[in-house]
Amino acid sequence: MICVTIGCGSHKRMIEEWQKLADDHVKFVELRLDYLRKEPQLFRLLPQRPTAVLTTVRRKSDGGNWRGSEEERIKLLRSLIAEGVEYIDLELDVASKIPRFGKTKRIVSYHNMEETPEDLDAIRDEALEKCDPDVIKIAVTPKNIGDVFRLVEFLKRANVDRSKPRTLALSMTETGFLTRVLGKKWGCPYSYASFSKTRTLAPGLPYYKTMRDVYRYDEIDNETSVYGIVADPIQHSLSPLIHNRSFAEQGINSVYLPFRVSKEDLSEFMSKASDSLGIKGLSVTIPHKMEIIKKLTQFDPAVETIGACNTVVVDGYSSYGYNTDYIAAVLSIETAMAGRPVRAGEASPLEGQSALVLGAGGAGKAIAFGLHERGARVIIADRNAEEGERVARWLGCEFCPWDEREGYVVQILANCTPVGMFPNVDESPMELKSLRGGMVVFDAVYNPETTYLLRMAREKGCRVVSGVEMFVGQACLQFKLFTGKRASASFMRSVVRGALSSVHAE
Numbered sequence: 001m002i003c004v005t006i007g008c009g010s011h012k013r014m015i016e017e018w019q020k021l022a023d024d025h026v027k028f029v030e031l032r033l034d035y036l037r038k039e040p041q042l043f044r045l046l047p048q049r050p051t052a053v054l055t056t057v058r059r060k061s062d063g064g065n066w067r068g069s070e071e072e073r074i075k076l077l078r079s080l081i082a083e084g085v086e087y088i089d090l091e092l093d094v095a096s097k098i099p100r101f102g103k104t105k106r107i108v109s110y111h112n113m114e115e116t117p118e119d120l121d122a123i124r125d126e127a128l129e130k131c132d133p134d135v136i137k138i139a140v141t142p143k144n145i146g147d148v149f150r151l152v153e154f155l156k157r158a159n160v161d162r163s164k165p166r167t168l169a170l171s172m173t174e175t176g177f178l179t180r181v182l183g184k185k186w187g188c189p190y191s192y193a194s195f196s197k198t199r200t201l202a203p204g205l206p207y208y209k210t211m212r213d214v215y216r217y218d219e220i221d222n223e224t225s226v227y228g229i230v231a232d233p234i235q236h237s238l239s240p241l242i243h244n245r246s247f248a249e250q251g252i253n254s255v256y257l258p259f260r261v262s263k264e265d266l267s268e269f270m271s272k273a274s275d276s277l278g279i280k281g282l283s284v285t286i287p288h289k290m291e292i293i294k295k296l297t298q299f300d301p302a303v304e305t306i307g308a309c310n311t312v313v314v315d316g317y318s319s320y321g322y323n324t325d326y327i328a329a330v331l332s333i334e335t336a337m338a339g340r341p342v343r344a345g346e347a348s349p350l351e352g353q354s355a356l357v358l359g360a361g362g363a364g365k366a367i368a369f370g371l372h373e374r375g376a377r378v379i380i381a382d383r384n385a386e387e388g389e390r391v392a393r394w395l396g397c398e399f400c401p402w403d404e405r406e407g408y409v410v411q412i413l414a415n416c417t418p419v420g421m422f423p424n425v426d427e428s429p430m431e432l433k434s435l436r437g438g439m440v441v442f443d444a445v446y447n448p449e450t451t452y453l454l455r456m457a458r459e460k461g462c463r464v465v466s467g468v469e470m471f472v473g474q475a476c477l478q479f480k481l482f483t484g485k486r487a488s489a490s491f492m493r494s495v496v497r498g499a500l501s502s503v504h505a506e
């Protein structure tokens with residue numbers, strides 16, 4: 001069950017938002033009365049409740065907004081119980097002073113906005129012994145991924161004995177986000193989510209529609225397989241959306257999560273990903289594509305040559321790395337050249353063609369490798385001459401100084417720099433005069449889908465391939481590696497386009 005949290009300054013707005021949630025089939029709502037600017041008027045809020053309600057009056061020290069005295073707060077908590085609310089949140093240090101009454105269920109809570117205490121079991125034991133809980137809620141702040149794993153192990157232990165009140169343990173912030181979704185696998189009775197996408201009341205609290213419609217929280221059970229993307233930062237990744245929607249479309253009991261893991265935490269994350277979280281596959285992106293190779297038990301030879309891995313399949317203690325970026329980019333360029341997908345075993349239309357690759361970063365290396373492997377003559381241009389020359393030599397390609405790129409006559413142009421990416425949508429890494437009809441112009445940038453470079457290329461009669469094709473292609477290949485099933489590229493494409501257009505509409 002998802003509990004949607006509402007915190008508003010006015011009673012009118014709180015009632016309106018509550019009704020909106022009920023109209024959207026939400027069954028359980030938390031009212032954060034500490035957000036009301038005036039003294040809470042229970043006669044306005046409680047008589048006609050559109051859903052079951054949990055009432056909370058959180059102090060500032062626990063991450064709340066209560067401005068009255070502690071005495072007033074305790075009085076309000078007692079009144080709420082007397083009114084017969086379905087659930088009440090009582091902090092660990094006050095719960096024993098407020099006795100059970102009527103049918104109101106007691107969520108005994110502990111919050112720590114600074115850290116994850118060493119002895120989480122002691123907090124639970126105290127709640128069990130002294131506070132008469134129906135649910136024990138522990139929400140803490142991780143300093144690193146180790147704190148998140150510690151909380152997960154605690155949660156698993158806490159919910160083994162199902163005759164005891166359930167424990168709901170949350171690790172706040174983006175680093176601990178996984179606990180909000182996967183907690184259900186380990187016995188959490190519900191999870192919290194926010195009413196608004198932008199107005200969140202706790203660090204890492206997800207929007208309820210994302211929790212319900214993307215992560216499909218209500219369908220998660222013991223059997224749900226876990227996948228995800230490991231990155232830092234993570235919030236703009238479209239991978240959770242594209243994979244989760246594809247799982248839903250094919251009726252696969254799996255969930256795909258954003259794992260925000262810092263460079264310092266990567267080793268620990270990889271060593272515990274399978275054992276503690278049951279992870280079966282990972283997408284990998286900035287800044288981990290190179291470093292992750294050292295943590296794998298095996299990898300594809302292309303991973304070593306490119307020096308980057310974007311996909312990991314995990315099987316118990318073994319992990320196998322792939323690079324689906326280069327295959328996806330090359331397949332989409334070949335398709336544009338042949339006017340149809342090129343079949344396995346067929347000669348590549350890239351053979352003997354010349355290609356100019358702009359940028360020698362992660363995407364540039366992968367695409368230069370792929371084009372070269374298919375028999376193209378590849379020239380790499382990079383603004384950093386030393387790095388560009390080193391990469392070109394390593395991959396068996398030629399190098400061209402950045403300022404001389406416009407002078408090359410090639411059949412294929414591939415932009416692998418971020419030039420033209422949102423919000424700098426009026427920039428292009430090449431001038432119009434350097435584009436010629438009949439060329440294939442590829443742009444790794446996928447936000448926006450039609451970059452300034454691609455618009456100019458169309459004007460000149462070039463065949464264009466957008467970064468969306470590469471993004472969808474690499475995701476399809478990952479999906480197959482993860483699940484053994486074919487993903488629908490057209491379905492994934494429509495999901496990505498929908499997400500990109502809603503980003504620009506905001």
Ligand code: NAP
Pocket residue numbers: 325358359360361362363364382383384416417418419421444445446467468470471472474
């Ligand atoms: P990266 O590893 O940081 O490499 C970026 C490259 O572009 C570097 O060589 C960098 O040079 C160069 N560069 C950056 N700004 C530049 C500028 N203003 N002018 C000229 N060169 C510039 O990044 P990446 O992972 O390769 O990503 C590059 C682009 O591809 C991004 O827009 C990314 O979103 C996109 N991408 C798309 C997909 C997809 O599936 N469609 C997959 C991967 C990446 P310096 O080293 O000198 O900064």
